[in-house]
Amino acid sequence: MRSRYSAYVRDLTGYLLDTWLPRTRPSALEPNPPGLRWLGLEVRRHAAQDVDHATVEFVARSRLGGRAQRLHETSRFVREQGRWYYVDGDVR
DSSP: HHHHHHHHHTTHHHHHHBBBTTTTTSOOOOOOOTTTTEEEEEEEEEEEEEETTTEEEEEEEEEEEEEEEEEEEEEEEEEETTTEEEEEEEEE
């Protein structure tokens, strides 16, 4: 989760797509809009369903055009062939 947040901060869309499960990932991601400033990540909860499935609840804060924004999501991850992938998430 932290590496994906860092990729959003650094606008590394290739990394984000590479760490997204192929069957659920979009074909492309838009780059960050000009002036977007990421302010922090709070991981609120992590739960392993089994050795290959986990969820992470987080809040990511940002600012754009003087307006504060926050993304509160519970994300699902799966491990395939020893590598963790983002599957999808429920925005709160």
